Amino acid sequence: MSVHYLSVNQPFLSRDSRKIEASPYFNSSNEPNITISSDGFGGVSDMNAQVFSKALAGLAEPLQRLASSTPPSMLESVRSGKPTRLDERLYDATATVKIKMSNVAMHIGTEWRDKLFNQIDSLHDIKEWDEDDNPVNKDSFGAFIKELILLKPDNHPGLGLSFNGNVIAMWRKNNDKLIIEFLANGKAKWLVSHDVGGDVERASGISNLLRLPECIAPYNPERWFKK
Template identity: 45%
Template sequence: MAQSGLTLDNILSGHRGTLKTAATHAQNKELSLEARVFEALAAAKIWTSRVAMHLNDDARRRYFKQLDRLHDTDEWAGEEFPVALDSYKGFIRFMLLTKSDSKPGLALSAKGNLVAVWQSGEDRLTIEFHPEGSADWLVSRKLEGLWERAAGNSTIARIPEVIAPYNPKVWLEQKL
């Protein structure tokens, strides 16, 4: 894998890789919706295959299954976009960075950003991964009988640090 430049260090530091053609076509409105979805899914799965040695098989299969469900265009309404490859890469970077085996629910924003949601009881962590390597995060947690909510935007690498006061282990170390 050294030839492709996709080492774990490069993945975690935000190395973008070389799958720009499919990702660019996936956001191209001139293509049919089906073609854009096919291109986006193919780009995400090809990229995943290049970093598969860093993911366990269960996680890889689960992410593929969730991506396929998210791209069921019969469920789409309006001008939605398929997953942006760099947003998906950010999610994988986060999961590898935190060494999490948790199983977040995944969703797509209307712009094609991947949104991951972890829930433990009533407590929730939501992260929207942006293509440029940043992410919006939202924590909603009941601590000492009171609801605390916090939100922000930061680089993916800083998220564990900025949400640390909310004990993210309840989400990231959870095995469902």
């Protein structure tokens, strides 16, 4: 048997190639469903008639029957128009990140998941919300979840949002803090502060998600992560 390797050090993981993903599962659309009328005078149907032969046209119907509809999860943000009401905007943002988390639910325990859901609900609490604030950015949240699965901390961080909706995670032990802001481009800004007899030492950096554990390793992150 020949064994073929799948290597990740290849362009298929680049952002551009993701755009040409052929799986119907990824044909997400944020637009309302639109069908083109087949009975228009001189319209699209007439043009099609010139392009396809009768034999080919006959294939379309059975093929369409075979095709599955878009999974309901991919309809998540479909609304008739962009949500303008604050409660709708907050609901959409909350639902989007919950669906994102659902996508990796098998890597997150129920207790942890419930806690994260409560934190998101609390961050998007409409009573505390300022009109100028931005709800959580889904890409930043995606980066946060990826990092949590990688780090697997026993202690879960406190969460906040930056003005542009980036997730900010904070761990604290006595006066020592680790603060990480997850950026929408898959990078993370981190800040460590360490209290040495009243003097506070600080270190900070920006790194990609995979390198982050190594970047903060010299600062003994176990004190924040381990119970």
